Amino acid sequence: MRYMLLIYADEASMPAAPTDKTYEISAAYGAYTERLKNSGAWLAGARLKPTQAATLVRMANGKTNVLDGPYADTKEQLAGFFIIEAEDADAAIAWAERCPGAGTGTVEVRPIWEHTM
């Protein structure tokens, strides 16, 4: 099955300028991505820019409504994702446990719809 690991973190705790801490985190993500790739589980993954760079688009009555700012005002924001191939929920959860984001925020594990027809 394919799963998406959605990494949520508190943006406010991430300083704007790079520090030793941020270098450490990107090194950890580099190693994690490497492990995913070596095991053959990696399908895709990316880090997202902060929600202040987000734009919301809605269509209603044929009119486009474009807004700036994050979708929801929550404590943790979507900060990045991986798409992985895993045997089952246990395997996906095991990858989520190892994800650096699990230590600093929350990793949501979501199965991806598969086309069976």
Place this chain on the structure above:
Amino acid sequence: MQDGAEVARAAAEGAARQSYGKLVAFLAARTRDVAGAEDALADAFAAALERWPQTGVPQKPEAWLLTVARRRGIDAVRRRLTSEASRDHLRLIAEEMEARMVDEDLPDERLRLMFACAHPAIEAGVRAPLILQTILGFDAATIASAFLVSPATMGQRLVRAKTRIRETGIPFRVPERAELGERLDAVLEAIYATFAEGWSDPAGTETRRRNLATEGIWLGRLVASLMPDEPEALGLLALMLFAEARRVARRSTEGDFVPLAEQDCQLWDRTLIDEAEALLSHAATKAVIGRYQLEAAVQSAHAARRLTGRTDWMAIRELYDALHSIADSPVVAINRAVAVAEADGAAAGLAALYVLGDDKRLADYQPYWAARAGLLARLGNTSQAAEAYDRAIGLERDPAVRRFLQQRRAGLGGN
């Protein structure tokens, strides 16, 4: 006082249930579609419950169920299934099963199914109901009445949990050694919850709930037989058997509640106690202690009164000390305080209870107030004892226990 027909019915039901659970497990383990597997077998299971008591249990019960399932329109069921893929899957599996059953027995995958039902990604409260439904074939209404929720709510929770097993990709497998302990705990906890629900209705006035204790033991036996080297699985079964052995003694002939200390040990079921003792000593040879073994050991100490005429409260207190250190819970703490009171005096017991005073969970917990009331009464503090009895009485839902507490309160004298 069972007559022949009753015995035949019980045997047929037992066999139907064994086969039903095995078939659901076998089908579901391959498709992860628990609901689909249940649908495919529902009619056949109902037919077996109706026919087998008369005809006797067939030579190959699983083959019988599968044949009836096919004849009664497994195709109709397949049409109801949501996805084309699972329909084809079910057909292939049914063919595979029939081929296999010609010359060998169906592999028993009920343990894997139980581990899927008690997976951490499944809400804890629905794990026991899910096991009752998939392994034993209970319908949602029966489970709902046992767990005191509405049938609609229970039905929804069961459907949601089964959908989750399929959609989330929860595996049907017995976990590896490293994670087995925690995962087995969840399975055992669900089984114990089943037993405890039935146990809380000792008078047996509600048949469905009384049966739950029996079903809990049945599941406990199943896990113990499938994992004969897991000391905690053996410990849980021993614990349930010790408790079950005292069922009759828990009520007087008038239906009044009889506390453990006042029970007539001649009424205890010796066969069950002997079986529990044997399980516990076998578990001890594995040299891995755990919660259920310790709780069973406490029950064993109580059961020894049958032979020695006295209760070794020092030993019981030590067992609760050990339990307290590995599985701290308010329930354990209260039982430990009661043991302290018996071993070291009421004042020491009350002190052990007061340490818990801040735990909010205790405010609505009947045994806490009953224990507190009993100890205060022994120390001659009647007014506080009366208050504590009032709290306990207000929280108790079993009328017999409520009467018992009311009598104790009346016996305080004064107010």
